[in-house]
Each structure stands twice: as structure tokens, then as C-alpha cells.
Amino acid sequence: MYQHDVLVIGAGLAGMRAAIEASRMGADVAVITKVHPVRSHSNAAQGGINAAMGGEGSDDTWELHAYDTVKGSDWLGDQDSIEVMAKEAPQDIFELEHMGVIFARDEFGRLATRAFGGASKQRTFYVGDITGQALLHVMYEQLLKAGMRVYEEWFVLSLIKEEGECAGAVAMNMMTGDIEVIRAKAVIMAAGGIGRVYEPSTNGLICTGDGMALAYRIGAPMMDMEMVQYHPTTLKGNGALLTEGARGEGAYLINKDGDRFMKKYAPNKMELASRDVVSRSEAIEIQEGRGVDGCVYLDCRHLGEKLIRQRLGQIAELALEFANVDIVKNPVPIRPGMHYIMGGIKTNADGASYVPGLFAAGECANVSIHGGNRLGANSLLETVVFGRRSGKAAVEFARSKAKPVRISETMLVEQQKAKIQKLMDQPYPGYTSARVRLEMGKIMDKHVSVFRTEQGMKEAGDTILRLMQQYHKLSVRDHGKVYNWNLFSTLELENMLDVAEATCMSALARKESRGAHSRLDFPDRNDKEWMKHTLVYKAEGGPKIDYLPVVITQWPPERRTY
Amino acid sequence: MKTVNLKVKRFDPATRKSKFQDYQVEVDDSAAVLDAIIEVREYQDETLAVRCSCRSAICGSCAMRVNGHAKLACMTKVSSVSPNGETIVVEPLGNAEPVKDLVADMGPFWAKVKQVQPWLKPSLPAPDREYIAPQEAMQDLVGAVNCIMCGACVSDCTVLEVDKNFIGPAALAKAYRFVGDPRETQTARDERLSQLSKYGGIWDCTHCYECVQVCPKDVAPMERILDIRRAAVAAGFRDNNGTRHSDSFARSVKHTGSLDEFRLLPESLGLDDIAAQLKFVPTALRAIAKGKVPSPLHHKRPGAEHVTRIFDEMEKE
Known part of the structure; x- marks a missing residue:
């Protein structure tokens, strides 16, 4: 058995930032992650990180950043949390810079910015189009500097709940197959998003909603799980992400007639309207026959080769490698693709969930910054601001505890062993976990996507229930102890199915259109009845839905146009 | 769609033995080698172990040897390594111990x-x-x-x-x-x-x-x-074999127009470092026995002054 004050699950930006903060406060901290920290999906964020820095020559303020975020969220974000993020953002950017991030500079050697979607001012700090990677690797450097204990390539099987509080995790060392108990006075969940619940998705194969599912199972509610973001520019073919930074640098979206169609949908912000708006516009263009092969185009030609090489090098490489298009010379076919979930483990601005001792930060959490739609470059910001805050809050919680061991270690381990043994003992049902996942992903992408209807979402929900039954018959045919992918992918599928069900049920419940949740049968936003959060709890006999008011501080709802 | 023939080097952690295993899968024409491997592990052989995540050449998980050279499997097109349907040989990274199949100990x-x-x-x-x-x-x-x-x-x-x-x-x-x-x-x-x-x-x-x-x-x-x-x-960190080697190289070429191989080793080690010089005596003796020692008589090449002049010009700059 291992024991720490604070256990952080996940080693992306939020997790590592939380761990570093906790360690600075003198706590005994450990990080557990199913992949090496620099393999985490924070890597994939390309465009940048927002902060209203102000300073000479800038009339940007934290209030404007907060307002843009509130408007981007379609008034579903909690304004108290949004204020915290917008106010604290500059200091966190400076800290990243001090840690070593090589942010782009202006001619005076100061931090430079680029334009980004849904923002009234230019406030996105960046490193070419590899901002997430640049930040993630620097955060890992800081983790090494701190000499942090990392349970690397360990897979978390369950969270321990004792007397109503989260008290650690049971996990498998993926290299040996050994199951171990790691006790902690506080746990910070920072295990990232759910991309693989959808097919296709821009997300990596590791984004399987593990953190949400683990928290959900010990009674933490998920909030606004219906809010799933489709990114407007994902590559035809493999669905890879092409940064919003391209449009920030001035790239156009054009349809098959070469028309900049965004002028119809967002005459002011054009291509830089918020993501839900742009994705819907593209979907309409494609549906109405002005696309080509289910795609429209991202046109970078007028930006010139030099700018493209310096600031958009990675997407030039991706377009060339995966779609065989040289973006210097030709428009590249793109379409909306599942990218991010605004919903997640309900937390307050200190990362505390409804289960004492369990904190959450990053994509798996819902502090309620993004509400119905996340603005580009607010997700990296969320990871550092709320990673830091949850790290601090978790240490404070841990200090108030002197937690004795209650549930026996053997029992915790045996429960997991029995569950795994059952999977291994079952006869092969004629299908693999990948087949079940694919069916789940396709139905989610079909019906719980850019446009939704009651009928479609019901079909998706029914399919998920059927797939859950199929899941219980799955057989893990690899009985090896070392790096048993067959086992991990099966356990990940269980997590994904729970998340998919929560998403379907939350989406069915919300009978209006708001942010990314756009219903053809309820096309309008309905502030009177629906300006509230959807909470979903895991319960016997299916998810239980509840609601929570949205926190309004100074920005009452307005009509949302771009 | 096209057929891909994979020959995958598999390492069994239980027996600590490696063997090649052949697979045949159907993939898209534009598929990467990683797509073919994923197709195998998802539908043909779930025991095949490989690290991979982003499929966009950014997470760095799926580096492995493809036809003998290290590559990211996600950005290596099947068509580039197997233009005419040749078998693709896939092995874990070199200079590392295998953990299981394509998973290497990092x-x-x-x-x-x-x-x-x-x-x-x-x-x-x-x-x-x-x-x-x-x-x-x-x-x-x-x-x-x-x-x-x-x-x-x-x-x-x-x-x-x-x-x-x-x-x-x-x-x-x-x-x-x-x-x-x-x-x-x-x-x-x-x-x-x-x-x-x-x-x-x-x-x-x-x-x-x-x-x-x-x-x-x-x-x-x-x-x-x-x-x-x-x-x-x-920055002045010159007290090492590397810098001395490079200095010796440049010096002999500058002054004689060609490399004085005889002086290269002792000068690299440092002429005053007797202990280091002595360590090479057995090697030197073996080299002498096999007639491999360069001549100690190093002559100036005709036109060496031109080489010297080039050096001087460069050093001035």
C-alpha cells in the first residue's frame, strides 16, 4: 500500500499544475497516469492561451475577457468562476513564461498575441501552433525539477470512498499487472476528456472519460454533459485538428463556390465567431449542398508561405501528411468534428466536487467556465488556473484530515481482481470491445452532435443501453500480466459507456437550444425555463437528472450574435 | 481499401523471447502503418501491445522501427513504405529493451x-x-x-x-x-x-x-x-578530447593542407596527459603489428599555403 497527502490522477497540464502547487505547499504529492506525462492530450492544443493582459497600448480588461467567455458560453457559464479565471489569467501566463515557455514575442521582446474566435480583443498568447505541446513539456520539466513521485503507466481501476469521502484509488501497474492501493487524504481528478466516446474525434485514443466515470461511480454528479463541442476545422480523412489559430491569423472558410459563407451567419466576427456558431454554419452549408464530399474548405493561401511556415507549421504538416494538401497552394477540406466536452465533474472554483476529498480540474471537471460552448484558448487557461487552485484547495483539505485506514486493503484489491477475472473467464461473445466502441462512437456522432432531435437522441440512448449489455459479455482474451491492452481497452470502454449514457440523458433533458446543444425540435434558447445547469447522478436503474441555477454576477442574458 | 501485410516483431514478457508474426488487414488507401496495427489489435489479435494515442504526430507514443528505421507509425503512410504491397516489417524501438511486443522500455x-x-x-x-x-x-x-x-x-x-x-x-x-x-x-x-x-x-x-x-x-x-x-x-570549455581533436584536425590541415593522422590521437588526448596516452599503448602496438599506424612523417602538400590563406581569411571573419 502507498500513502500520500494528495494523489493527482492524470498528468496533463491540469494534473501536473495541481501537483506542482500541492508540492510547493509542502504536501506529500504523487501523480498517477496511464501514459507518460508528455503523452497526455494537452499536447494537442495548438492555438494558444487567453489572458487579458492590459498594459501599454492595450484596452483589454479582465471584464471583457469574462464577458466574451460568458457570451461564448451562451450564458450557461457560472460568472463567479469566469471572473476568477479572467482575473487570474495574466499571472498564470507570466508564471508559464517564467517556467520557460517560449511564447512568441513582439518587436520589443514582450509576449505577443494573436486573434482567436469569440474574442472582442486580441488576447491569445501562443507558441507557433504547438502551444499545448510547448506548455505540457515545460510543465513536465517543472515536475522533474520538483522530483515528483509519478506512478507512470498505472491504470486507475476505482476510487476509494470511505464514510462518504474520497480516500485514494485502486490502480494497476500496467507493466506488472499488480493491483495496488494508493491512499490519499485528497484526490485531484485531472484525467481529461472523453473524445473516444465519439467517432470520429480530434482527441487521442487515451481520451476515454476515465476520470469522469470514476468520479461518477462514487456519487459525484456530472454537470452539463450535453455540451459537447464540435471544432469547426477538423481534417477530412483522419479527423485531425487544424487550429483555430489559422483563422486567427486570417484564414477563410469557403464553400464549394469559393464563397466566404460566414458572412451570412456571423457578419461581424465572420470566421472568428464562436465554435458552436461556426460549426453549425458549416453543417448547414454542407447539408444544403454547398460543400464537397461532406466538407467545406479552410483557405490559408493569402496568408503567404512565410507566415504559414512560422506560425502554422504543424497544421501545414498535418494537411500535407494526412490529406495530401499543401495549404500554401490549396484550400484544405475540413468539417466540424467532435473536439471537447464542456461538461464534467461539477466543481466549485477551488476544484471541490460534491464528494468531500475529491477535487477535479481540466477537461474532466466542470467549474462552469465554458457553459454551453468553450472559447478557443480558454481550455489551456482553465488547466493552469484551476489546476493551481485545486492543488491548493486539496492540500488545505488534506491538512484538516488525519485519515485512519478503514476499508481493508485486501478487500479493495480483491474486488478489482474478481472483476477482471470475470472478464477473462467469459467466453468470446463474437465481438471485440473495439466493435462495441465503434458503434457507440458512430451513434453519438450521428445523434448527439451539431444538430440534435428528441428521436435521434433517444435512438442514441437506447443504443448505449444495448451496448452496455453487450459490454457485460465481453471477453478479455489476453491473460498476460504485462501491458495488457486488451484489458485496459475493455475497462476504458466501460468508462466511456457510462459517460455516453450521462451525455445522452442530459441532452434529452434539455429542451431548448443553447451553445453546442442545438435542437431542431427546440430551436430557440429559453432563458425562462432553461437557464440552469443539468446535473446527472449515477443511480440504480439509470442516471438521475437534477438542476442547478446558473450563477449570474454582472452580465444578464442577451441575444447572442457574432 | 487495400490489403496490408504486416510482419510484427512480438516480445513475450513471460518467456522473454521474440518472434515475428504475420498479419493481413484491409485499410483505407490513405492509411498510416499505425492504422493497420490498430486494425490488427482491435479486430484480429487483441493481445498485440503497442503505445499510441494522438494519431497526429504530436504525442510521440508510437515511435517504432518500420522496415528497419525508426518512425512514428501514425505519420508513416502504408503507401510510402509498401508502394506495391510489399510486407511491412514492424519492430519496437532500437537501443531499448522490449517490454511487450511493440512497447519498449523508455x-x-x-x-x-x-x-x-x-x-x-x-x-x-x-x-x-x-x-x-x-x-x-x-x-x-x-x-x-x-x-x-x-x-x-x-x-x-x-x-x-x-x-x-x-x-x-x-x-x-x-x-x-x-x-x-x-x-x-x-x-x-x-x-x-x-x-x-x-x-x-x-x-x-x-x-x-x-x-x-x-x-x-x-x-x-x-x-x-x-x-x-x-x-x-x-565559452572556453576547451579542456576536453573533443575540442583538442577538432583543434588538432584544423591545425594540421591549415598548415600542411592535409590531416596529420599520426598526431591526431595524442593531441586529442592532450600531449601532457601521460596516463591517457599510456592507455592507448596496447592499441598502438596492435596497430603497428597490423601495419595500420599512419606515417609519422607528415609532408606539406603542394599549394598548402592557399589552404593556410583560406583559414586566415575565415579566422579574420
Whole structure:
């Protein structure tokens, strides 16, 4: 058995930032992650990180950043949390810079910015189009500097709940197959998003909603799980992400007639309207026959080769490698693709969930910054601001505890062993976990996507229930102890199915259109009845839905146009 | 759709034995090698182990050897390595122990990254806002920061094959990222350059270019190693075999128009380092016995004065 004050699950930006903060406060901290920290999906964020820095020559303020975020969220974000993020953002950017991030500079050697979607001012700090990677690797450097204990390539099987509080995790060392108990006075969940619940998705194969599912199972509610973001520019073919930074640098979206169609949908912000708006516009263009092969185009030609090489090098490489298009010379076919979930483990601005001792930060959490739609470059910001805050809050919680061991270690381990043994003992049902996942992903992408209807979402929900039954018959045919992918992918599928069900049920419940949740049968936003959060709890006999008011501080709802 | 024939090197951790296994799968025409491997593990053989995640050449998980060279499987098109349906041979990274199938033990890799103290050591206290730094300096570091730590360069490094002590291309490229950062203090930079000039460091690279060739992100680790060498020599870290070797090389060519091989080894070791010289006596004797020792009589080439003049011109610049 291992024991720490604070256990952080996940080693992306939020997790590592939380761990570093906790360690600075003198706590005994450990990080557990199913992949090496620099393999985490924070890597994939390309465009940048927002902060209203102000300073000479800038009339940007934290209030404007907060307002843009509130408007981007379609008034579903909690304004108290949004204020915290917008106010604290500059200091966190400076800290990243001090840690070593090589942010782009202006001619005076100061931090430079680029334009980004849904923002009234230019406030996105960046490193070419590899901002997430640049930040993630620097955060890992800081983790090494701190000499942090990392349970690397360990897979978390369950969270321990004792007397109503989260008290650690049971996990498998993926290299040996050994199951171990790691006790902690506080746990910070920072295990990232759910991309693989959808097919296709821009997300990596590791984004399987593990953190949400683990928290959900010990009674933490998920909030606004219906809010799933489709990114407007994902590559035809493999669905890879092409940064919003391209449009920030001035790239156009054009349809098959070469028309900049965004002028119809967002005459002011054009291509830089918020993501839900742009994705819907593209979907309409494609549906109405002005696309080509289910795609429209991202046109970078007028930006010139030099700018493209310096600031958009990675997407030039991706377009060339995966779609065989040289973006210097030709428009590249793109379409909306599942990218991010605004919903997640309900937390307050200190990362505390409804289960004492369990904190959450990053994509798996819902502090309620993004509400119905996340603005580009607010997700990296969320990871550092709320990673830091949850790290601090978790240490404070841990200090108030002197937690004795209650549930026996053997029992915790045996429960997991029995569950795994059952999977291994079952006869092969004629299908693999990948087949079940694919069916789940396709139905989610079909019906719980850019446009939704009651009928479609019901079909998706029914399919998920059927797939859950199929899941219980799955057989893990690899009985090896070392790096048993067959086992991990099966356990990940269980997590994904729970998340998919929560998403379907939350989406069915919300009978209006708001942010990314756009219903053809309820096309309008309905502030009177629906300006509230959807909470979903895991319960016997299916998810239980509840609601929570949205926190309004100074920005009452307005009509949302771009 | 097209048919892909894969020959996968599988390592069984229970028996600690490797064997090749053949698979045949159908994939899209535009598929990457990784897509074919994923198709196998998802539908044909769920026991096949491989690390992979992003499929966009950014997470660095899926580096492996494809037809004998280290590549990111996600960005290696089937059509590029098997234009006419040839069998594709897939093995785990080289210079690493296999853990299971295509999963290699990256422990030593990360240990070496840690060895270069890969974190910024800026002047303190930090400013209230950002450190002021020129964009050109930041842009210069983008090349190194582009590294995703996939391990392809280390896999195919020819020095590591014979000397496990070599820090290796990935960690040295990482070190450059700090050496070249204007925010580092002079003290920290000197300390790095001093450490990196020691045995196992920058002078142990033999410029074989393998790392430059296999790097999927154009980091060109060897070029970064040469950058550190230049920085180290310029900063006065000259008391090492590498610098002496390079000096001896330049000196003989400058003055005689060709390389004086006889003087190269003793001068590299340092003429006053008797202990080091003595260690090479047995090697020298064996070389003499086999007639492999270069002539001690080194003559000036005709026209050597022109070479000297070129050197002088260059040194003036």
C-alpha cells in the first residue's frame, strides 16, 4: 500500500499544475497516469492561451475577457468562476513564461498575441501552433525539477470512498499487472476528456472519460454533459485538428463556390465567431449542398508561405501528411468534428466536487467556465488556473484530515481482481470491445452532435443501453500480466459507456437550444425555463437528472450574435 | 481499401523471447502503418501491445522501427513504405529493451533526459511580468521545442549502440533548448556547457546523421549537438578530447593542407596527459603489428599555403 497527502490522477497540464502547487505547499504529492506525462492530450492544443493582459497600448480588461467567455458560453457559464479565471489569467501566463515557455514575442521582446474566435480583443498568447505541446513539456520539466513521485503507466481501476469521502484509488501497474492501493487524504481528478466516446474525434485514443466515470461511480454528479463541442476545422480523412489559430491569423472558410459563407451567419466576427456558431454554419452549408464530399474548405493561401511556415507549421504538416494538401497552394477540406466536452465533474472554483476529498480540474471537471460552448484558448487557461487552485484547495483539505485506514486493503484489491477475472473467464461473445466502441462512437456522432432531435437522441440512448449489455459479455482474451491492452481497452470502454449514457440523458433533458446543444425540435434558447445547469447522478436503474441555477454576477442574458 | 501485410516483431514478457508474426488487414488507401496495427489489435489479435494515442504526430507514443528505421507509425503512410504491397516489417524501438511486443522500455531514455537537468534556470527574482527576450531567440528554440520525445533518434543512434553512456540525441537536443535560451543565467549556462563537454556528452556524437534522418519533427538533434559544441568552445570549455581533436584536425590541415593522422590521437588526448596516452599503448602496438599506424612523417602538400590563406581569411571573419 502507498500513502500520500494528495494523489493527482492524470498528468496533463491540469494534473501536473495541481501537483506542482500541492508540492510547493509542502504536501506529500504523487501523480498517477496511464501514459507518460508528455503523452497526455494537452499536447494537442495548438492555438494558444487567453489572458487579458492590459498594459501599454492595450484596452483589454479582465471584464471583457469574462464577458466574451460568458457570451461564448451562451450564458450557461457560472460568472463567479469566469471572473476568477479572467482575473487570474495574466499571472498564470507570466508564471508559464517564467517556467520557460517560449511564447512568441513582439518587436520589443514582450509576449505577443494573436486573434482567436469569440474574442472582442486580441488576447491569445501562443507558441507557433504547438502551444499545448510547448506548455505540457515545460510543465513536465517543472515536475522533474520538483522530483515528483509519478506512478507512470498505472491504470486507475476505482476510487476509494470511505464514510462518504474520497480516500485514494485502486490502480494497476500496467507493466506488472499488480493491483495496488494508493491512499490519499485528497484526490485531484485531472484525467481529461472523453473524445473516444465519439467517432470520429480530434482527441487521442487515451481520451476515454476515465476520470469522469470514476468520479461518477462514487456519487459525484456530472454537470452539463450535453455540451459537447464540435471544432469547426477538423481534417477530412483522419479527423485531425487544424487550429483555430489559422483563422486567427486570417484564414477563410469557403464553400464549394469559393464563397466566404460566414458572412451570412456571423457578419461581424465572420470566421472568428464562436465554435458552436461556426460549426453549425458549416453543417448547414454542407447539408444544403454547398460543400464537397461532406466538407467545406479552410483557405490559408493569402496568408503567404512565410507566415504559414512560422506560425502554422504543424497544421501545414498535418494537411500535407494526412490529406495530401499543401495549404500554401490549396484550400484544405475540413468539417466540424467532435473536439471537447464542456461538461464534467461539477466543481466549485477551488476544484471541490460534491464528494468531500475529491477535487477535479481540466477537461474532466466542470467549474462552469465554458457553459454551453468553450472559447478557443480558454481550455489551456482553465488547466493552469484551476489546476493551481485545486492543488491548493486539496492540500488545505488534506491538512484538516488525519485519515485512519478503514476499508481493508485486501478487500479493495480483491474486488478489482474478481472483476477482471470475470472478464477473462467469459467466453468470446463474437465481438471485440473495439466493435462495441465503434458503434457507440458512430451513434453519438450521428445523434448527439451539431444538430440534435428528441428521436435521434433517444435512438442514441437506447443504443448505449444495448451496448452496455453487450459490454457485460465481453471477453478479455489476453491473460498476460504485462501491458495488457486488451484489458485496459475493455475497462476504458466501460468508462466511456457510462459517460455516453450521462451525455445522452442530459441532452434529452434539455429542451431548448443553447451553445453546442442545438435542437431542431427546440430551436430557440429559453432563458425562462432553461437557464440552469443539468446535473446527472449515477443511480440504480439509470442516471438521475437534477438542476442547478446558473450563477449570474454582472452580465444578464442577451441575444447572442457574432 | 487495400490489403496490408504486416510482419510484427512480438516480445513475450513471460518467456522473454521474440518472434515475428504475420498479419493481413484491409485499410483505407490513405492509411498510416499505425492504422493497420490498430486494425490488427482491435479486430484480429487483441493481445498485440503497442503505445499510441494522438494519431497526429504530436504525442510521440508510437515511435517504432518500420522496415528497419525508426518512425512514428501514425505519420508513416502504408503507401510510402509498401508502394506495391510489399510486407511491412514492424519492430519496437532500437537501443531499448522490449517490454511487450511493440512497447519498449523508455526508462533509460527518460533517465537521460533528466540527466541534463531539463528545466530553465533563469535569473531570479523573476520580473513582475515576462522576461524580455527577442523573438529571433524564441524562434530559434522552436526547432528544439518541436521535439515530442518519441525516441526515434535514440533508437537509431549509432553511438548508443556501442556506448550506453552517451547522453544521446534527444536529451542533448533538449539541453540545447536551455543553452540557447537568453533567459538562462550565465552561471547556469556555463555549468551546463561544462557538464555537457564531459564524457558521454556532446563530443561523443560521431555525426552519422541517423538522428537527423529519422526525426519525424525536423528537430535535427545532431545539428543541436553541434550548436552546443560551438557554444561550449566559444565559452572556453576547451579542456576536453573533443575540442583538442577538432583543434588538432584544423591545425594540421591549415598548415600542411592535409590531416596529420599520426598526431591526431595524442593531441586529442592532450600531449601532457601521460596516463591517457599510456592507455592507448596496447592499441598502438596492435596497430603497428597490423601495419595500420599512419606515417609519422607528415609532408606539406603542394599549394598548402592557399589552404593556410583560406583559414586566415575565415579566422579574420
